[in-house]
Amino acid sequence: MAEKSKVLVIGVTALIGKFIVEASAKSGHPTFAVVGKCAPSSLVQGFTGLGVHVVQGDISINHPETLLNAVRQVDVVISTVETPLEVLYMTVAAITTVGNIKRFLPSVFGSDVDRAHAVEPARTFYAAFYTDIRRLVEEEGIPYTFVSCNFLAGWHHSTLAQPGATAPSRDKVVILGDGNAKVVFNREDDIGTYTIKAVDDPRTLNKILFIRPPANTSSMNDLVSLWERKIGKTLERVYIPEEQVLKKIQGAESPKDLELAMLHSIFVKGDQTNFEIEPWFGVEASELYPDVKYTTVAEYLDQFV
Structure with missing residues (x-):
């Protein structure tokens, strides 16, 4: 069995960051998480209990060494950073500088913005935070997987x-x-599971992983x-x-x-589902990994009855 990649997660206090860290550690990947000084102690303790290598330090333009040193220790970088935008560009620069990263999963979780029909101000927001980062990663020749997880069940x-x-x-x-219009709701821990399954999968290399299970x-x-x-x-x-x-x-x-x-x-506009997933640009998670028992819409709502 091939050795599992070392995974670094940046943005662990974001909406899905901690779920990806947990999924990575539980699946046996040597897992590293950059944790800022203001992160809750319970979060740090939980990661430590899972065997996660906690990298203490804030990521900012004034402290690029934190990110650079963390990237040097791993094979795969996953960013769930939401803001500021400069952190995304810093991450790309660090990956390019180090040159040893086998896969980058940047902060483009959510809808597939390349196929969205957004009006302003969403159009400009999508371009700045998602589309431009995608194009930069492609131009730099960084091996990637873009994850389109659609709606988060806990939030929507x-x-x-x-x-x-x-x-x-x-x-x-x-x-x-x-x-x-058809929309997609996925539980956060399922998103983490599917994301981690993709990091060493050649079928998801330089593709978009759409998490679009039929029951959701x-x-x-x-x-x-x-x-x-x-x-x-x-x-x-x-x-x-x-x-x-x-x-x-x-x-x-x-x-x-x-x-x-x-x-x-x-x-x-139905922008989560109004297009077919063509093999040249994407794959669907529940088809690739039928062994994953994801939580369905119906099952999720049961807790609120």
Whole structure:
């Protein structure tokens, strides 16, 4: 059996960072995690208990040595850093300088922005934080896997994608567009599992790994109907036509306008699923790894009934 790659995770306090660290350690990869001074002690203790090599130090333009020294120790770098943007460019520079990295999985988790039909300000945001990084990695000739994990269940699914909610509604739900666009919800630990399975897989080299399991792909109308059956109650559905959504985006202040523009891309334009995954650019995770028992939409909602 081939030796498992040494994995470095940057951005462990981000939405999915810790799940990737845990999946890496549990799967037997020698795992390194850059942890800043402000990280919760419970997070550090949890990593240590899993045998993770904790690299203490903040990553900033003033302290590039932290990142550079960490990259020198590993084979694979995974970044879930959300901000600042300079950290992404620092990571690419460190990988290029060291020259020993077999695979880079940059901070492009989420929807596949190359196939999105986003309006402003999401279009500019996607270009700065996702598209430009993808093109830079390709231009530098860095071996990569871009992970398109789509929605995070804990952030969106547990609220029926209602901004500001803390639990699935039992009364009313607001739906952008006609509610028929297919969207994808994945549990965070499943995203971690699929991501780590891809790091040494030649089938995912220089490809996009789409995490789009069939049982987690549904329209908002279907999702609400499923929830209604589980709680035995019919919800009031308030539909907002696309024209009205666009007016709301134009009239909203930052960062609300960005959030609405992203939701428009996904729920109105269907940008998570309105394209076929062609072999020349991507692969689908649940097809590649049928042994993974992922949590389905229906199973996830059971905890809120």
